[in-house]
Amino acid sequence: AQSVSQHNHHVILSEAASLELGCNYSYGGTVNLFWYVQYPGQHLQLLLKYFSGDPLVKGIKGFEAEFIKSKFSFNLRKPSVQWSDTAEYFCAVNGEIYNQGGKLIFGQGTELSVKP
């Protein structure tokens, strides 16, 4: 069965610090990978996604993620965080692309708190 693991449950950073949130998945086949963000009181929004091609994916708001197939990882990065980045971040995997398709498996989430 597929699973997604986010190593950091709660990360606290000061503004302008660099961010890297870890995400590892277990699935041997072709995967689609996603990072979603949930700001306080708001719904999940797509930050970025990887389907194929360049393993370095750029998303909205200055975020990027790198797919490293050999490590089964898809870590999220941002060079300089802002207070407005305070939110919950979820990594998700879809490994059933050509079967039932569409089923997303989510990681546990990482709460990011950015201190002004």
Next chain:
Amino acid sequence: GAVVSQHPSRVICKSGTSVKIECRSLDFQATTMFWYRQFPKQSLMLMATSNEGSKATYEQGVEKDKFLINHASLTLSTLTVTSAHPEDSSFYICSARVGVQIDTQYFGPGTRLTVL
């Protein structure tokens, strides 16, 4: 584009009653919608996959008779929590899938259910 709405956003009901939650894709047609449950400070757990015009596919451990899902049109799916009990209190989130090749889900704002 790709906006998903949910109604109601918040509902409080007495134990033993049934509650219906609507999920609508406002500016696109969604052949597949998903229902998730999110506990406080935890990840999203997929409950079921809803395909337009057919029976929903439930995840293991989810009671079909308790969580009734109907996907009667390409823009509307409903989740009915039947004979609700306090342990059903949770945050219920739907998502709608855009296409097969694109394979991206857009999420609704969620419905907070409180069963007294």
